[in-house]
Amino acid sequence: MPIAPSMRQPGDEGVEAASLTASNALLGSGSRPGKRPRPSGGAPQQQQQEQQPPQGGTSMLLRSAQKRLMAAEAAARTNSGVGSSQQLDRTDSCGGSADAGLTTAAAAAVAAVDAAEAGAQQPPEAQQSWQQAQAQQSQRHAAAAGAAAAPAAAASRPQQPPPKRRRISRAGVPAPLPSYELRTFDRPSPPFRDDDENGHYRFEIGENLAPRFKIMRKLGEGTFGQVMECWDRKRRDYVAVKVIRNIQKYRDAAMIELEALHTLAANDPAQAQHCVRLLEWFDYRGHVCMVFERLGASLYDFLRRNAYRPFPLAMAQSFARQLLQSVAFMHELQLVHTDLKPENILVLNNEISKDPPPSAKVGKRLPASSAIRVIDFGSATFNSDYHSTIVSTRHYRAPEVILGLGWSFPCDIWSVGCILVELLSGDALFQTHENLEHLAMMEAVLGPIPPQLAASAVEGVRDLFRRNRLNWPDGAESKKSLKAVQRLKKVKDYLRQHCEDAVRPHLDCIADLIRQMLDYRASERITAAEALRHPFFALQL
Template sequence: METQWAAEFPHAALEKRPRKRPRMTWDMPPPLPPPKVPRPLYCGHEYVNGYCISDAFFPYYHSGLPRHLSPPWRPDDKDGHYVFAIGENLTPKYRILSKMGEGTFGQVLECLDLETRESVAIKIVRSILKYREAAMIEIDVLQRLAKHDVDGSRCVQIRNWFDYRNHICIVFEKLGPSLYDFLRKNSYRSFHIDLVRDLGRQLLDSVAFMHDMRLIHTDLKPENILLVSSDYVRVPDYKALSLSSKDGTSFKNVPNSSAIKLIDFGSTTFEHHDHNYVVSTRHYRAPEVILGLGWNFPCDLWSVGCILIELCSGEALFQTHENLEHLAMMERVLGPLPSHMIRSADRHAEKYFKRGLRLDWPQGATSRESMRAVGKLPRLQNLIMQHVDHSAGDLIDLLQGLLCYDPSKRLKAREALCHPFFTRDFRRCLCLFI
């Protein structure tokens, strides 16, 4: 559940920033902790001079402390993450059931709402200023989205939020796994093209909804797209190379429901705010961001194009961590960068080009491995033909519109929804997803 964040969040103030609730007595630290009891109980231990700080509070849990109360105060770990134990309370209202994931922002815990008896997902943000500020931005965005997304079908729904021991906690409805987790647990087997079409339509509808509200997500990726349900079925995988089913390689998982929702709005930006920093996780980052040309709504559509290819192939298209190699991969798959974008590149990106005319590749490659990684990539048309049995022509045309270098010519979300890839009637049912 990794998330790449912008280095700084330049939003000094928010419209209608939610008011912090008053600190309650169960949020206050005890005067002095009791002596250390050397027993490893808590997640996120921090050791000082051989003593586990978390263990110092172990006696409280076995000395008659009512189960409905919050645990005694404990310090955060060295990175500012909240230290917790499975089975204890997170405020008297929520009981911790399991850890669902962790990212740069903090942790996500599955909790039981003791009032409604419903399972929820609670995002506990690190007690560091920039992440707290990002969390407040996310709360503002979530509340705006919930106000306009009447049926709650596009974006994850916020249930509550509170400030607990210097951690912003956001309570969400509990959803299923991310598309990335589903692919990973399915040995990165690709989705059938008809399922990709359905997922793509929903994704673009969600993006169009956000753009209509003048919001830019800026971090679209399979990790931030969740299936609503965790249910799946195992079906024969006719594309598997092995004919043996002893190790399960001739079967794959298919979601029972294709319904999805967007999550992670911590780096979502209002159109009128400054756009002076790097956005998007590397593999899904648009060329205008790398070249320092400024970015806006079209950067989300580039990410959507990369996501659709990943769902079709099972693997991220641009698997790189370096700008020059990333640009070389783009040119390998999509052709040369437009000269006007090269000429307009900022001073940080000028070094990637020879005399300001063409990409400094392969001369500027850092290693032979890097050259091989670029060289093995096929052209877009060939890549799609390798993985798609029908609708390939329509999908290639759609992707060429989404992965257009020039953001001013790139397809908009609502334009993409009207593309023949989505509008043609193939008269296929969900059983063909396999």
């Protein structure tokens, strides 16, 4: 979750000041400023003292991080009943799963894991029914993703097998920077301070984060920690440092994120798959610190600065192609991102185009280059690992997640479909904060939810249906909610209403791709590899 802030504030014509919007998105919390604020994904603040992690306990964390999180989530689900629609609504971002009921359960679960590691019998965890339910579709998506980058060759000549992708095991994550690497610069360390009541690192602008890194500014704060822009005295360059809260469950989550980041880097040494690059990491005064390359603004930042006017079609096509290439690469590695959204797609730098395309309206500010990086792997999950109940920021959440049917690779494709609509229209497609309204919006755009899916929904969500049909409009909470749903149209009509004139000749092609990405049935949803072969990406724009 690096940050690469855009440096421009609303009303400021410069591009050299940090963007809090991008950095907050990287941290999985905060709402969008301006036209359409989004529900916060941050977890409630922890009010009670939590156990401090052992210093230098990296090897132990690598072995037990996943077990701790699995046990904590299983205990929380058992004790708090996550099947209810109220529980499903408590988290609108993957960065903030239902922490309000997690503290006590997590503490008990972590204690059980510790006892098991000491030789005691660990209590059985809940069976993961999603593994069986998603096995067939996972194989299909993984197989298709494996062919994403394989070029078509003449049948008369032999094919070279593609390089084998590999997951970096937790034990294979490189060690943190040794302390002497941080102390080799003749700069004082800041005075030792206690962390704040929520485990966040206390600091002052201008002091050092270890002698090597000088803190230039704070760029954001969220569920997992803080992001700072720092001057790296060794690299002689600015970097983004994410400082994780000094609380054990967040340290454990950070180790899982490091596994995903190192797996991506090991399989993409040339950084050709558009994923952000982790430079290094270290453990400082109980805080896991991740050092990332500094990038530019997010795609959401550009939409906001341009008053939510859409990107030119050629630029949106380029963004979508790179995003799908990145997703196909992740899926080939059996990794599901789970939190794709415009805030988590950054351009490489903050250069602004001096010659905007003819289709751009007067005053629209566009990036000079359409090259992007996908960021924020804090919630990325390997398909064989434990899957939490709720993932994805609300606006980009797939129906199978809302209905409690289990999720896998297709949930990323749903998010990409929502993102493509937003790039072409300027507005998020599903602007909502609760399940019934969200499902009603889906039906307004995509037609009725298949009865088979409604019948399979988990208890609590099933109450939103009557005889396997959505209880709408009878179940609407307000007239405002009714109007929000009534404003939506079918995909093609929605794009015709909101997109630029240059898009209209290609509406049939674009709408076809989006409909395949937004198929209710996860097993039938187009894969990233298949989407890259869609005629939309053959258009010469």
